[in-house]
Amino acid sequence: MRLGIDLDGVIANFTHGWMRFYNRDFGTELRPEDSQDWGDLVGLTHFRHVGEFWKWSSDLDGRSVFWHLEPFPGAVEAVQELGEEGHDIVVITTKPHFAVSDTHEWIEKHGIPAEEIHILEDKWEVDCDVYLDDGPHILPALVEHRPHRTVCRYVRPWNRAVEGAVDIHDFDDFRKLVDGLDRGRAGK
Ligand SMILES: [Mg+2]
Known part of the structure; x- marks a missing residue:
């Protein structure tokens, strides 16, 4: 099939992946279990809209968040x-x-x-x-x-x-x- x-x-x-870098870059202590909502990329971060999240996540140590x-x-x-x-x-x-x-x-x-x-x-x-x-x-x-x-x-x-x-x-x-x-x- x-x-x-x-x-x-x-x-x-994905949740664990972005939080690991977010905590490192912004000094937070987010845990994967904190994410309860699809909109948490903005809801749990300081980003004002998802475009800001994607911009940050596009270059983390030279690769996008997805690579990590x-x-x-x-x-x-x-x-x-x-x-x-x-x-x-x-x-x-x-x-x-x-x-x-x-x-x-x-x-x-x-x-x-x-x-x-x-x-x-x-x-x-x-x-x-x-x-x-x-x-x-x-x-x-x-x-x-x-x-x-x-x-x-x-x-x-x-x-x-x-x-x-x-x-x-x-x-x-x-x-x-x-x-x-x-x-x-x-x-x-
Ligand atoms: Mg999916």
Whole structure:
């Protein structure tokens, strides 16, 4: 099956990544658990708008914040195993223009077995059998435009249940769901 998988908030720990540099640069003590809302890039920082956040985050020790991110524990291994089981890993991610090459490098560096990499705003344009995303604005659009596909919400403090989307709490959940769909398709 084609598995459309997001990076930030799903495989890559964006919150931990930007906070680590923000604390270093501005002397704060933010912790990832402080982030409860999608707007925290502005809400928890001194930046007046998200453009200021992106400007700062575009050059942290010569790379964008995205290059520095750490994967969530077990996420890369889970995606590798899904790939080994014969599924196509289709990375679908939204990034600022300055982070495009860093994103390709990050995927390579961490051994994500991506068959395809799509960097775009309207993720539903990429047709997949199953989607896994954490974006509160992304999930309803996937459900709306891909009503016959399976849309999974990676449950995070900054998103809410979306009608038509399946809640996934971790990659064990996701693998079970994919296995079940795969067996159903094959009539196994
Ligand atoms: Mg995301």
